[in-house]
Amino acid sequence: GNSVTQMEGPVTLSEEAFLTINCTYTATGYPSLFWYVQYPGEGLQLLLKATKADDKGSNKGFEATYRKETTSFHLEKGSVQVSDSAVYFCALRGSPRHTGNQFYFGTGTSLTVIP
């Protein structure tokens, strides 16, 4: 079946530090992969996505590469800011032929960036 395993938090970093949040997945077929961000009191917003192996998603200085060989989609940012403090969710969407095209979310990683 499909599942997403995400690095547990909480994560606390100083401003300008390097960020990595690990995400690995199990999937049947060829899923699409996503990172979502949730700010306090809000819904989830798409941060970036990748729809096939070796694709790199990027947005707002965040990057993640779809690695089929290691079944991973780790989120990275070279220099975090206080405004990046939020909860980050890794997710996959199953391929249409398998599991009805549903979304599967990781458990979320809380990031706090201190000045």
Next chain:
Amino acid sequence: EADIYQTPRYLVIGTGKKITLECSQTMGHDKMYWYQQDPGMELHLIHYSYGVNSTEKGDLSSESTVSRIRTEHFPLTLESARPSHTSQYLCASGFDRDTEAFFGQGTRLTVV
């Protein structure tokens, strides 16, 4: 900016009351979803719909019910609210294949 709206944003209600959480999207998405988010942040799929007159239960058993009479509207109803229903409820929608889901801002429900 995604065009998916949830109302109310916050709701405090007494035990035994009937409530309906509204979710509407103006993007013409065929698929819509309801997630329950616990205080530990994890998302649990409780209902989804592939289109008009199609509804399915998700992975987490829920006493709530949903309907999909119009493409843009996917309300969630609790016939008799209980304190165990206290949670954040997130609605989402999307097209078929390869694309992301768009989320509403959520409804934070408290049953006292």
